Amino acid sequence: MLTREQWTEKFVDVIAHASSQLPPDVLAALERGRDAEAPGSLAAKALDSILTNVAMAKGGWQPICQDTGTPLVWIHHPVGTSTRMLTAAFEEAVRQATGKQLLRPNAVDPLTDKNTGHGQAPGIPSVHCEEWDEPGLEVRMILKGGGCENVGAQYSLPNTKLKADRDLDGVRRCILDAVAQAQGKGCAPGIIGACFGGDRGSGFLESKRQLLRRLDDTNPVPELAAMEKELYEQANQLGIGPMGFGGKTTVLGVKVGYLGRLPASYFVSVSYMCWANRRATAKFSPSGEVTWLD
């Protein structure tokens, strides 16, 4: 296995990938959205300028958006690997990536209100390590912008205003409401990661983990696959459109997961990811050889 310094170097590469390019499924969804909008409309122009921006960033390893967001990372590691070492290696990778301008200095100490200057602070990056049986390592990360994080929402069911009971239709109503409330803020078209069940903390974390999924995958739970499809169609009929300019492209995808809940609680947690769905997945062999996955 590699040393901490060697892992830091590998993780800087993962951050560079995430920061400067969009996964092909997201790019394809943006292109489909642009083609569906009326030529010359504000919606088509907004999507066109997004696609131009993305193309420019890719060539020069430059950030796609000036807000490089919060790095959220899930690491699968073999039995016996130190999770403290991996976390420390990723924290150092964030500091180095910020020094190389792959990330913006994006961490503020809320006590002093001062920017730490190197992109790292307690809880930033947010690193989650899970053991698995393979000999190598898998790193899956997203960079989640502040604007879209601000329009996330959590609901406690039942909710009389939304006529949402403690069932799948109630869950659907909450997710659709979160998209409607956002009104394009958080840089639509968005990608919705949602979780029902769990507690207030675990529900939000699972909703963010849903954002690691490819847009074109199919939920293995048939009821949730149907809900994701229905929500995608309903959200795109709201007329909010890219950046709230109106149009047919309000969301690029909806992903829904679930966790066990207490009898007393029924939470629906909704995380809104902006169009800049910067997602990177890398698999490393025990000797550190990398394979990039979509």
Ligand code: SF4
């Ligand atoms: S919400 Fe996303 S696209 Fe909008 S400014 Fe933040 S990171 Fe950039």
